[in-house]
Amino acid sequence: MLFNSVEFLLFLPTVFFLYWFVFKKNATTQNLIIILASYLFYGWWDWRFLLLIMGSTLVDFIVGQKIYTAETKKQSKLWLWVSVFFNLSLLGVFKYYNFFVDSFVQLVSSAGYEIKSIWTLSIILPVGISFYTFQTMSYSLDIYYKRVKPTKDFTSFVAFVAFFPQLVAGPIERASNLLSQIKEKRIFSYRQASDGLKLILWGFFKKLVIADSLAPVVDDIFANYATYPASTLILGVCLFSFQVYGDFSGYSDIAIGTAKLFGIELMSNFKFPNFSRNVAEYWQRWHISLSTWFRHYLYIPLGGSRVSKLKSVRNICIIFLVSGFWHGANWTFIFWGGLHALFFIPVFLMGKNRLYKDNVIGQSSALPSIKEVGMVLWTFCLVTFSRIFFRSPSLQDAFSYIRQISDRFSYENYVHPMGYRMIDFYILLVAFILYEYRIRKHERSPFNFKSKWIRFLIYVGVVLGILLFYDDGVNRSFIYFQF
DSSP, X not given: OOTTSHHHHHHHHHHHHIIIIISOSSHHHHHHHHHHHHHHHHHTTXXXXXXHHHHHHHHHHHHHHHHHHOSSHHHHHHHHHHHHHHHHHHHIIIIIHHHHHHHHHHHHHHTTOOOOOOOOOOOOOOTTHHHHHHHHHHHHHHHHTTSSOOOOOHHHHHHHXXXXXXXXXXXXXXXXXXXXXXXXXXXXXXXXXXHHXXXXXXXXXXXXXXXXXXXXXXXHHHHTGGGSOHHHHHHHHHHHHHHHHHHHHHHHHHHHHHXXXXXXXXXXXXXXGXXXXXXXXXXXXXXXXXXXXXXXXXITTTTTTSSOHHHHHHHHHHHHHHHHHHHOSSHHHHHHHHHHHHHHHHHHHTTOTTTTTTOOTTTTSSSOOHHHHHHHHHHHHHHHHHHHHHHSSSHHHHHHHHHHHHHSOOOOOOOOTTSOOHHHHHHHHHHHHHHHHHTTTXXXXXXXXXXXXHHHHHHHHHHHHHHHHOOTTTOOOOGGGGO
């Protein structure tokens, strides 16, 4: 079920009513309605996918108990590997099997040999499999590292894994935050629900008005890049940066806001990454739940930055390459991850990777300095350049796209494939950027204005924008559903 669908607009108030007015007796009854709603939400695409999430849930629930009660370190590590192997096997079969097979065939063919027949799988990638497998693995890993104790409440654990607001595209939650809340009875808070509705509204605006309006332009340019001049190709990848940001951060806002409606606080997943002053800050603000997952469960166990500079650089390369591979079974994503490693390493070697961890651009003033503006533009250019590989279907297409920019460097006015004037989109984007700068210190309060009249006018504008741009006939899926 998609957030941006009529079905969800009927589903959400129904679940809300049952949760707070029918099944409100205790945490167990609240969690039962969460489980039923979550399985309906996830099974809406294909009920067979439920078997996978049930299997991952059952395995990690049992493994958690076994790790905790193991008598020796060797036994606990063995049970941990059961969790890691099972979850990575799910990913390997459904997401990466055909990639490895095809890569093997290409490697053999490049050596002059021909494979006449090879077995590949005709399977659909289960929605959100990369998210919930990482979430259940984190539970086993946290027990192994003695960060949390296993729960004996199976109902709470099932609700933790399947919690529908963040099930298919995150944030990837840890047990210390989400499970601890689910185990306790929730009490309705008008303020929390009101904040949740505001986040949902802003998330829908970013998805429907920003991301979905830019999608036809981006799709047209990337599909026909060989026929367009450099100016149009640069426009295409810049607009894709805003499309993917509006799409994914919009989903996260809707997820966090929806969780608030049920008395649950999820972690922040985006903190205005387009205002980052270097690539390190960008990764502290973009898809935060994934970057922290890799830091806690891969980078730090490898030694992190506590080892020599050379090994630290090695560790940085590993987490970015793995992060790229997590995004999809394509060499384009691996190359994209490698580029970000190259962008990150100089910042790390200069000791500036944590320079902006606790402050935003223009922290103590209304306007950024000229230096800050230059740093933000440079970071945006680096990140946007890497997205040519993220968006292209193959490495060949990505390099051809870049070659077209260098070979056909000329300017021509671009016309929207549906005949719209592009100036309208430029005005929309500029207004969006300025508005996000205004609220940059309040990622969970998108309508943070003292004047009730200003808030009212913004509410009206946002709602009208959503109504004007929403097209049930198109009903675009969220980009990160494919990961």
